Amino acid sequence: MRTLVIAETVAGAVAKASMHCIAAAQNLATPIDVLILTDAAVDATGLQNLQGVEKIFTGVQANFAHAIAEELVPTITSHAKNYTHVIFPATSFGKNLAGRLGAVLDVQPITDVIKIMSGDTFMRPIYAGNAMATVQSADAIKVLSIRPTNFPMPQSGGAGAAVMEVIVTAATERKPKFVRAELSSSARPDLGAARIVISGGRGLGSAENFKLIERIADQLGAAIGASRAAVDAGFVPNDYQVGQTGKIVAPELYIAVGISGAIQHVAGMKDSKIIVAINKDAEAPIFNIADFGLVGDLFALLPELSAAIAGVKSA
């Protein structure tokens, strides 16, 4: 038994989601190798002393930019064959790769794993998290994508993994050509990794009104999220969406403002430690899962909240 973690990188560093993947691999109690394929060198020293990590393979090639699956999968495939488990993060990066790898290996990937029961049995949410399925795989290689928020940070105490370069397998199949990226740049913490998330919904009414949310986010060092309704209405960009088909978050504090609480939204945030709901409709379903509910006009309550937080922070 041996596990390969396919690491995602963000701005020249291993993404936090991939650290959670290593924690998931530690649950399997097998030796762990990490594969990092990028277009520029990545600092992997932070991985070298993690428990169980033995080898860190790096492959640097210009065509690995933009994480285009068709470019990465041939190299991942030639490595994956030596392992019993291959772990991806359940992000847009990992979802793209896991399926293609599964098809090459003739394996059914298990996506969105939230719990590792044993080497062949895994728990994953279905129906937007309204049911939990425990599934068993008889495939020789288990291809998994894990939900980062359901795993802790990995434990240290390793023996010092060796970093080595991989031999890259050329992608010979037809592949897409990168045209452009429009990535959100924000000084705020990453939505998937933030300690506090404040989200706005349809109730905000406009992009302009999201400033009320931004102010509190900046006071708290929080990330900003949104419901599908707010994204569809164009108040905020698509990558703010929290929910079944958006981002899954589990911060210590989640503040839902003007969000009614459709099951698809709740699926993306119900594992948060403390949920606060602010909504003018006392019957909104969001109150059924909120630890603290505040009924009222958000346009009056948000400035009040901002002032109260300022008071706390200066105290």
Add this chain to the structure above:
Amino acid sequence: MPILVPIKRVIDYNVRIRVKPDGSGVETQNVKMSINPFDEIAVEEAVRLREKNHTDAVVAVTIGPAVAQDVLRNALALGADRAIHVVHDGETQPLGVAKTLAALVAREPSYNLIIMGKQAIDDDFNQTGQMLAQLLRWPMATFASKLEWQDDGIHVTREIDGGLQTLALNLPAVVTTDLRLNTPRFASLPNIMKAKSKPLQTMTPAELGVDLTPRLKTLRVEEPAKRSAGIKVDSVKTLVEKLQQAGVL
């Protein structure tokens, strides 16, 4: 050249699902079923491409029991030209579905584009499009929020974690849809009537030479841990106090 649109019949997205008491799965008897919402977006996108003369036909396909014919009629009412029903009882998983669709393409190689939902809202796998693209050795663009037809193929804007990414693909290719690609039209009554006489072909997995036996065995399906409703607070002041007591502020 025709566009293939694979669709799945799932529990309607508005239904609150019930886990069976014996833990064997989710109750599907006497529950409203519909076309998977992402697949409906795929049908709409394909129909729009035909309306702009980028394709001459939209072919909807589903894999499922006899009753699954209703989602094909639904796709035909939305504007698909013909339908294929691969009749199969029992659970399907992405690998088997991708193999079935690849076999269909091998039979009818004129397809130059496959548009399908990025995930089914029942099993939430988000895998079939990726697996199909790999089996066919076609390029793919997943999570599409915009599709533009170009002289040399298509430009697809994808919703990814950090924002948007646009890729250029030569055809044939696989595209999986995200929510914001379009808003599907409603089927008009005349179109619903017309759909009844559009061609619908049935075949079996055996005829296609594919095995749909699930690779993953479901040992147990259970309710998620319930979150209970907390308390309503009467003011911002009380809220902030509570959050301080909880140690999160």
